[in-house]
Amino acid sequence: MAEEKQQRAKVLCVDDEPGVLQSLTRLLKKDFEVYTAASAEDGLKVLEDQADMAVIVSDYRMPGMNGIEFLKEARSMTPSAARTILSGQIDINELSEAINKAEIHRFFLKPWENDYLRLQIHEAVQTHINLSEKSHFQHLAITDPVTGLTNHRYFQDLLREKIEEQTPLALLMVDVDHFKSFNDKYGHPEGDRLLRGIASTIDNFIEQKGSVSRYGGEEFSVLLPQFEKRQAMELAEQLRLHLAENPVPGPGREAYVTVSIGGACFPEHTDTPQVLIQLADDALYKSKGLGRNCTSIAEAS
Ligand SMILES: [Mg+2]
Known part of the structure; x- marks a missing residue:
């Protein structure tokens, strides 16, 4: 019998408010494998073990590292994860700079509308797939097939x-x-x-x-x-x-x-x-x- 259940994409939600993490988990757990972290620092620890993270949804204002700083770090750890910010307030200059530098892919406003956000996360998974394919081809272009060394x-x-x-x-x-x-x-x-x-x-x-x-x-x-x-x-x-x-x-x-x-x-x-x-x-x-x-x-x- 064919395995019907497709592997679900992994989504990491990072927010310092437990209520937000609970709501996001409830909303997303049916479609995705949801990971949560209560701070940027904890989010980075999750990424250390989950190199195939598809989407990261991060709050902006958090004690310690803010959302944009966190996503910059996350990019070097999991470059093909789609990076998104979910926030009520944000420094618009910092946001547009981060978008222009491709440090973040999407921005959503709090409070969010459930169906809209779920759809957006599905689209972010597609962004992740495209990024993975791109890096796969980039890898092939510089790799010697016989030895696995760079060419x-x-x-x-x-x-x-x-x-x-x-x-x-x-x-x-x-x-x-x-x-x-x-x-x-x-x-x-x-x-x-x-x-x-x-x-x-x-x-x-x-x-x-x-x-x-x-x-x-x-x-x-x-x-x-x-x-x-x-x-x-x-x-x-x-x-x-x-x-x-x-x-x-x-x-x-x-x-x-x-x-x-x-x-x-x-x-x-x-x-x-x-x-x-x-x-x-x-x-x-x-x-x-x-x-x-x-x-x-x-x-x-
Ligand atoms: Mg916050």
């Missing part, structure tokens, strides 16, 4: 952005040694599994220190903001040893791989993104030439 395009954009903002950084190009022979021996599906394992190893190793992308083929790029030459060399060596000494997770067989790494720094070596990539690539080929499984950093110009 070449994302890397190029990020590098250009960082250099435009004058953020000092190091770029490491990391290439898997003898990958072609692994592919030839075990086939491409095994090769892809190996790449996924290497990608997650590098990503977990770099953590918050930088951004790892699949540059292409079996080559990864690692952008390390605020890293200068010596720190980049140290981290690259640690990464190289970590890979050489630990089996790659995921593939059907226990696989050990080595990588060759080349690095270059902005602004130390160059101030153009394309030259930085070229210098890191040259250093990578130097590592290959030295017999692989080693790290080289560009010479100071």
